[in-house]
Amino acid sequence: MATIDVLLPGFSFSTDSGRPAFCAVTLVESQGRRIVVDTGHAGRRRELTAALERRGLREADVDAVVLTHAHWDHAQNFDRFVNAPVVLHPRELRYARAPHANDWATPPWTGAALATHRVEEAVEGDELAAGVRVIELPGHSVGSIGLLVETEAGTACIAGDAVHSAASALAGEPPLVFGSAPLARESVARALAAADAIYPGHDRPFRLIGGEPHYLEPFALTITNLAPDREGLRFDPSAPAPWTMPGAER
DSSP, X not given: OOEEEEEEOOXXXXXXXXXXXXXXXXXXXXXXXXXXXXXXXXXXXXXXXXXXXXXXXXXXXXXXXXXXXXXXXXXXXGGGOTTSOEEEOHHXXXXXXXXXXXXXXXOTTHHHHHTTSOEEEOOTTOEEETTEEEEEOOSSSTTOEEEEEEEXXXXXXXXXXXXXXXXXXXXXXXXXXXXXXHHHHHHHHHHHHHOSEEEESSSOOEEEETTEEEESSOOOOOOOSOOTTOTTOOOOOOXXXXXXXXXXXX
16 A cells, blocks of 8 residues: 655645745655655745655655646755656646746746656556556646545545645635636546545645545644734635636637
């Protein structure tokens, strides 16, 4: 059986001055093969290395890096894994070389950055290790993928932003769509139907039991250098309205 370990947790929050965009970074191990799924952005570079070191690992010990999609917050640190190929969907790779002008999540240099590394393409059903196979989950981006992982606790889906959070699982759609809104809704349903547990892009892993999310890990986040009584600081718990990139369907 394979195992899943959350190296860096994902969080779902925004500010009126931009998005911290902390995606989940996970480590899948199966019969001695190590796969890191998503790598986060440069602001978490040291934290990623530290998370591996706490497990007695270095980036050089990783056999493959799977990018669920090529958005900046999920892909920036792939270059740390010099011995591991980057695995992503061919449609996502093609798109990264020439992203839509309205796509603020895929910078125009993404394709050039990936060209500096060894890249391997993966599609539906490809087995990356024993009990670890690819599931296509397009919509949030044109070539989003996830991994279905057979664990002792059942089948888990590492879904990236195809299932952004437990809230998006309940809503049946991700909050942001850069590919296709209808496909994004289908992919949420597909991930939920395929797995007992979901490892979302920006939330803690969870199971849906009786239509309610039951989290598998506690929430923990410390914000430094900012006190809750700071003048001008305001908390707004309301979720943003779903957004689809203008021109996405073209």
